[in-house]
Amino acid sequence: MTKLGAGVPDSIQGSVVRRGDLVFRRLAKGAGLAVLVVLAAIAGFLVWRSVPGLRANTANFLTSTAWFPDQSPSRFGIAAIAFGTVVTAALALLIAVPIGFGVALFIAFYAPPKLATALGFIVDLLAAVPSIIFGLWGLQVLMPHLGGLQRWLNDHLGFIPIFHNSLGIYTKSLFVAAVVLGVMVLPTVSAISREIFLKVPHSNVEAALALGATRWETMRMAVLPFSRPGMISAAMLGLGRALGETIAVALILSALNVVNWHVTEPGGNTFAANIALGWNEAGPIGLSALIASGLVLFVLTLVVNVVARSIIWRRAEFHEGL
């Protein structure tokens, strides 16, 4: 600014900073800062409000599987719910990631170009279905249908410990929850990896095709290597969503905090489902204990999201620099 008006007398130039500009700029900056403040406040309040519960706890918070915060002496730990959260999220990713990448490749390269946008919109609709409806469907419709599959897994693959089921009951299992989670995470994975695939330079794809590569060879040589970091972060963002999903999981699982590797047997719980299921019965210490477990979930999802986003952001800056 000073360079432009260097030779001009002040009387013509007028004051550079107008009051309206200053106020508006500060408003906008304040709103932006508010976002950071909210994120910090979430961490701060969760830490503060989890202290009473953690003080009262007589068991090891990290290694205990019990959840009896309102008994005296109060005993609770996150081992069981952490186990359930990680297992359901991992199984959900095993389902959602291959299908999600397939859907993204289909929409980006295989579908007729005229239909691609519409087909992408249809898959995105899956993300618009509220999680309570996934839960209702999972509990009432999908769970009975998955009984046969889980029995088959037990009968034929029962020698693999996780598929073994000694109870013969196949409802309310971590496996059912993981399948529903997989469906819910699928649109996240496919939408983000689709964005990544669409950024692959056309010239690379065309060069591969011109050299006589088949479509799959083009994908393998030109598309996938270029997109690998983005695909990893798409999977991680899906993981973040699977870790924190509450209602669908809470409807399918019963509040039974156990560590059980037989994932088709009933039982198991997750961080978020434990909070939703225990909330209304909890006393003051119980609420504080649930907040403490929520803090662990918050940190977990924060780490996953920060890593995933920094991969994407670094790529974006790299492309802007090109």
Next chain:
Amino acid sequence: MTTLTLATGHLQGRRLPRAAAPATALVAAALAVLLGQISPVSGVAGTTCVAVVLFFAGYTALSFAVEGSRHAIDRLASTLIYASFLAALVPLVWILSTVLVRGGRVLSAGFLGHSMRGIGADATGGGVYHALVGTIEQVLLATVIAVPIGVLTAIYLVEYGRHSKLSKAIGFFVDVMTGVPSIIAGLFVYSAFIVSLGFQRTGLAGALALSILMIPVVVRSTEEMLKIVPSELREAAYALGVPKWRTILRVVIPTAIGGITTGVMLAIARISGETAPLLLTTFLSQSINFNPTSGPQASIPTFVWDQIGSATHPALDRAWAGALVLILFVAVLYTTARLIAWVTGGARR
């Protein structure tokens, strides 16, 4: 004709005829049905799985025999990619059709016009009116809180803070915030607003939790829209001596308003189905409460949760009908958003 095909045949190597795929599919299906008679895997789902596996194996083997390994792998990959798209459609169609059929049986004017006051879990009747009132009020309040903050943040990111360290940090954490689980927003509002400040569990507390989930969505969509406003428009305004803030309010925002509105509608659609934060911040309520600042207030998602919890036949019927109302609510918002995008987009062209 024959010479031509022969010539290309020599150039290309042998290829499978177009009818190969449907023919293999038919054979696989027939074999699966036959196998279903003698093997332990039966039923519609089992037979379909066997048919799909047979098709993959048969088609790839056929292609390998005729075309060689490269094309066989290519065909297998293509089939898998097409199949994954179809697999993604299955749950969508399944969920929507179930909600339509099971919810449609119960949905009526009476269901929309009555609350659950005095209706026991075993009794039929009752309705979603109190929840509809709650959801509309909570979502409106959340929008009133989240839209100004979200739009102003986007303005800061695009118009003021370009390439500054602070704006990069804000942009990054907005992205991170989209990944914060919704139940954490509920926990935060509970521990800050209700425990620490001593407010009651009300519709307003629920709206606060929803606004936390809404802000990052609004920021992202508004930012995208502001970025595509041509900078010539801004420069023209500056050249006429218009202050920057008036340029933003009078030139930039009006140009992008269609897209911003679409983004806001989509954000509303996203939060109106949220259950977890509302469970922690508003009590379940069976009666009509028009006042979001005092007393428990129902909402459609918590209504469905409550009915599923009752687990009786009439309650589950009500849960499906509530789910249908929720889907319709979200669908109306989605369609409106698309219509706005289409109308304003068309006007500019």
